[in-house]
Amino acid sequence: MTINLVNKTVSCFGLTTAIVGLSIFPAHAEKPSETVSRDSQTISFPSTNETTSSVDLQVDPNTQTAPQNNPTVEQPAPATLTAQEITPGTATRSGPSYIGVGGNIGFGGNTTLSQGSFAVFSKIGLTNNFSARPAAFLGDDQVFLIPLTVDFPVQSVTETGEQQINVAPYLGGGAAISTGRDSSVGVLLTGGVDVPVSPQFTATAGVNVGFVDETEVGLLLGVGYNF
Structure with a gap:
């Protein structure tokens, strides 16, 4: 009788110990995973590069573009020599013939x-x-x-x-x-x-x-x- 009581007491104590151990283990097991997840977190920064869509690159056909005035370089006019026509008997600047x-x-x-x-x-x-x-x-x-x-x-x-x-x-x-x-x-x-x-x-x-x-x-x- 005494032996049965001891066995039941030991069994109850062992079961209680097992239940308490199982209840504590998940709490300790979650901490490493939580630590890993924190270490694996990446910090993302907003991108400073502006992206241009293909729609933005399209030119509105109704939009008129101002004509570009290209600067023109004026070339010096070549010097021209005026040949005097020889006409015998013509009046000169000093008077008539x-x-x-x-x-x-x-x-x-x-x-x-x-x-x-x-x-x-x-x-x-x-x-x-x-x-x-x-x-x-x-x-x-x-x-x-x-x-x-x-x-x-x-x-x-x-x-x-x-x-x-x-x-x-x-x-x-x-x-x-x-x-x-x-x-x-x-x-x-x-x-x-x-x-x-x-x-x-x-x-x-x-x-x-x-x-x-x-x-x-x-x-x-x-x-x-x-x-």
Whole structure:
């Protein structure tokens, strides 16, 4: 009887111990899992990269885009040279063309250019600035002058009341041809002034220096008819 009581007491104690142990074990078992779950938690931060959807990339066909003005670089215009047309007989900036007669006063020499002689001369305009001024001096021997001159604009010398004197200088050079027994060709330098007298006439005075046999100098005075 006593033994049965002891056995029941031991059995009850063992059962009670088992129940208490089972009730405590889950509490201890959950703690490691809870710890693991806490350690395995990840912290996420909001992304700073903005994403653009394909809808945002589509351009509204009704939206008008302003035209872009591309800067243009202006190229310097190439320099153009205006060629003057040669027209024999045209008026130059010194006045119209003419043909005239006059006299030559020589200053010593061996040719008619440097002796007193009768002269026939002309001004033939070529362009606005240039003209040919051929002349022939008639004496014991004939001398022909073929100069090309630069004509300068008409300039006013004096102006008193209603009277005004204008002059148009010219300067140039060419060839002097002497005929006769000792025919020769030399260099010619010429210069002078044209004085408009009227719309029909022009007075002229010029110095001619020729290097034929030796230095020949003559002063030409005459009046020309404008054409």
